[in-house]
Amino acid sequence: MHLFADITAHGLGHLAISAPVLNALAEIAPELRLTVRSRLPLAKLRERIAPPFTLIEAASDFGYVMHDALRVDREASAAAYRAAHADWPARVAAEAEFLRSLAPHAVLSNVAYLPLAGARQAGIPTLAICSLNWADLFAHHFPGEPWAPPIHAQILAAYRDADAFLRLTPGMPMHDLARVEPIAPIAARGTRHDLGFGAGRKILIALGGFDHRLPVDDWPRLPATRWLVPASWQCRHPDAVAFDDHGLSFTDLLASVDAVITKPGYGSFAEAACCGTPVLYLRRDDWPEQDCLIDWLEQHGRCREIAADRLRRGDIVRDLETLLALPAPPCPQPDGALQAARRILATVQGGSAANGGRQLTANTR
Structure with a gap:
């Protein structure tokens, strides 16, 4: 079984979704041959994806151009979308030819739409998986723009042609898409470690892979x-330490702290809830996905919003104390990875049967 998985490099949350699915698929389909296309660093991919894979270092989408972790560069994003769709049929044809040359049994995209369009033209089964899609975000950011409707239509057509869009819980409604299949949360769960700081509070600051340095x-x-911050910040605060130096995976680190300061994003919110880690979050005013994420985390985890000006000043004592005093609900079960893996396998088996090929075998559990 050969799967081509396209993982966008727009932050690290898409990898946090895709990796548990690929890991579950490798367990139920031991003959899995995996090709990954992504601009994410190889070390980040290997940290989360357990089975061997061939990496194609390229990007088929850009998501949105960002000023920083919280703000979309609307003008640069508009220019990038117009350039990407300047000769869309030719791009789709080239993608179809590329996928034919790889000859995968199926394409899994999180959440670029070009590989979906190319695979459809090449006659290869396709699945998308995410809590969001670029069509809905495009409609949010560029309403009323005279150049936008044809591009939006091409994006929608690519998503609608997928065999299924596996919409995560939590996730945006996606009313404009066909073949949406809701699935349970997806999250890797870490193991708690002693970080060596004694009985004090350990607060992780992680903003999802974007360069957004807090003062x-x-x-x-x-x-x-203690504040656990990225090593790249070169922070001089006497109580700050670089979390990179602990040699732990991000999920183990998340499970080992008393709280995390982050932005609304699927990976960080779902993993924090499934690890039972409280979340102090900074709202993203131009990111429509955040509403469903916040609503879900308020029901299934412990979270509290903090104002941007207070966070900049480090005026967070009351927020932290209120957050840590909240009662801890039962951690949600991240069953979506296995659900998605079984759906991928069913899609591949269906495609093999339709083409007269042999049925693939799987370990069931």
């Missing part, structure tokens, strides 16, 4: 509190 250097010192 932690200027924050006041809080009693018995």
Whole structure:
């Protein structure tokens, strides 16, 4: 079984979704041959994807051009979309030829639409998986623009032609898409480790793979509190340490802290809920996916919004204390990975039967 998986590099959340699915698929289909296309660093991919894979270092989408982790660069994104769709039929034809040369049994996209369009033209079964899609975000960011409707129509057509869109829980409604199939949450669950800081509070600051440096250097010192920050920040605060130095996976790190400061994003919210880690979040005002994520986390985890100006000043004592005092609900079960893996296998087996090929075998559990 040969699967081609396209993973967008728009942050790290798409990898956090895709990797558990690919890992589950490798368990139920041991003969899996996996090709991954992504611009994410190989080390990040290997950290999460367990089975061997061949990497094609390329990007078939860009999602949105960002000023930083919280703000979309609308003008640059508009220019990028117009350039990407300047000769859309030729791009789709080239993608179809590329996929024919790879000859996968199926294409799984999270959540680029070009591989879906190309695979459909090449006659290869296709599945999309995500909590969002670029068509809905495009409609949100560019309403009323005279150049936008033809591009939006091409994006929608690519998603609608997929054999199924596996919409995660939580996820956007996706009313404009056909063949939407809701599935359970997907999240890797980490193991708690002693980080060596004693009984004080350990607060992780992680903003989803985007360069968005908080001014932690200027924050006041809080009693018995350690800030775990990216090493790239080169933070000089006496209570800040680089979380990269602990040698733990991100999910193990997330399971080992008392709270995380982050932005609304599927990977960070779902993994925090499934690890039982409280979340202090900074709202993203121009990202429509955040509403369903926040609503879900309020029901299934512990979370609290913090104002941007207070976070910049490090004025978060009351927010942290309120957050940590919240009662802990039962952690949700991330059953979506196995559901998605079984759906992929069924799609491949259906395609093999339709083409007169042999049926693939799988370990069932």
